[in-house]
Amino acid sequence: MSRSSHVRRHATLDDFLAIPEDQRFHELLGDEIVEKAAPSGEHGGTQGRLAGHVGFPFDRRPGGRWPGGWWFATEVELKLGNDVCRPDVVGWRRDKVPERPRGKQITIVPDWTCEILSDGNRRNDLVYKKYLYHRHRVGHYWILDPEEQTISVNRWHPDGYIEVLGADRTAKVRAEPFEAIEFPVGVFFGDDPPEE
Secondary structure, three states: OOOOOOEEOOOOHHHHHOOOHHHOOEEEEOOEEEEOOOOOHHHHHHHHHHHHHHHHHHOOOOOOOOOOOEEEEOOOEEEEOOEEEOOOEEEEEOOOOOOOOOOOEEOOOOOEEEEEOOOOOHHHHHHHHHHHHHHOOOOEEEEEEOOOOEEEEEEOOOOOOEEEEEEEOOOEEOOOOOOOOOEEHHHHHOOOOOOO
């Protein structure tokens, strides 16, 4: 079973980089170039809400009213070894990475990634990219499923990721590594945030 209907096998990094940047909505996973499917409204909405709800309190210097201490990005080319992926949302701790990661292709291993499942990427996110992130010691891997409206929070362990939290849209969670803030899971899937 292929990872996508738009797969080019036995590809190299040079083959990947030969795709014009303005057309490169692809990932190089193993030796396959996989075209990322256009996101659905559910996927795009979940991605935007996640970036906003996690980013607002954490994407800032530490101190003050909000926890801070992180840098975030969406859909950047992340080069991990010979693979290039485009995580839906990715984050780096500022105490480890003092300057915001820059450039067309980022090579700094993140501390957290989140993938949002959709029909075209489910297998990649649950199998290949999970293995890739674990191999490169990404500390936390979240998986959001807009269809099931669930979150799976995974922590790195030498033997493989351990799911430390699974919840549906009705739950309120303190999900590591962002446990300083309680999130109603439903806000990632379209619920209004609670009034302050």
